[in-house]
Amino acid sequence: MSTVPRRTARTSAARGWCDPRWVTRPRTTPAGPAPRLTCTARRGRTNRVYEVEEGRPFWVLRPMLLLVTVALVVISVAVVSAVALSSTVVRSLGAGVGLSDVTVEVWSVVRWPLVGVLVVAAVALLYHATPNVRQPRFRWVSLGAVLALVAWVTASVGLGLYVRSFANYDRTYGSLGGVVVFLLWLWVTNVALLLGAELDAETERARQLQGGIEAEVTLRLPPRDTRASDRRRRRAEDDARRGRALRGAAPDDEDRP
DSSP: OOOSOHHHHHHHHHHHHOOGGGOOOOEEETTEEEOOOSSSOOOOTHHHHTTOOOOOOHHHHHHHHHHHHHHHHHHHHHHHHHHHOOHHHHHHHHHHHTOOHHHHHHHHHHHHHHHHHHHHHHHHHHHHHSSSSOOSSOOSSOHHHHHHHHHHHHHHHHHHHHHHHTOOHHHHHGGGHHHHHHHHHHHHHHHHHHHHHHHHHHHHHHHHHHTTOOOSSSOOOOOSOOHHHHHHHHHHHHHHHHHHHHHHTSOOTTTOO
């Protein structure tokens, strides 16, 4: 029977295989995304895009993600409200509160630019806050953001045409058909955002290479924080050192009975 303590072996395996860089890819089923994670380190894929470990501690990362989520929810509500409040709806509501026709016409003109500004702000916030890298500056618009928006709009329109013309989710999933389509749309949105983040990362790599920086293998962007990753690395080194000591204390073959 092995003398290796169960807890040491289990935690060593967890710390080795649950590195945030080695999270398994999500599986996609006909019902939508079915992500499987090998560990509890459920970090954003943007860390993998920028080739950096998640080093922010729990008490720093979780509040930040919560604030980003709240901001995205507010932006989403504003976008949905702007899309729903068409000129006809605003004119009907304005008749009760005394809105003039000029106000209705102004709203009909600024509604779609406002939606575009809100969507751009959401993408810029995601690209700036989620990866554990110090960006050179906060960019409202980047090549990756433009690509993500174009891909997202194109894929959303294509998905809508597919669902309306070819797919029959209501017959397959019944009342859950709308939920399945919504999950599939979220997956498409996630793919579009990751495509844009990948373009931004490769653009930064090209910029560094042109500046003479060795970025062929790894991007040379400083991380925001390394306390959590340093702690994981020290624990892994301690586990490896105890394992070597335990292996060195094992009897040789000729000494065994």
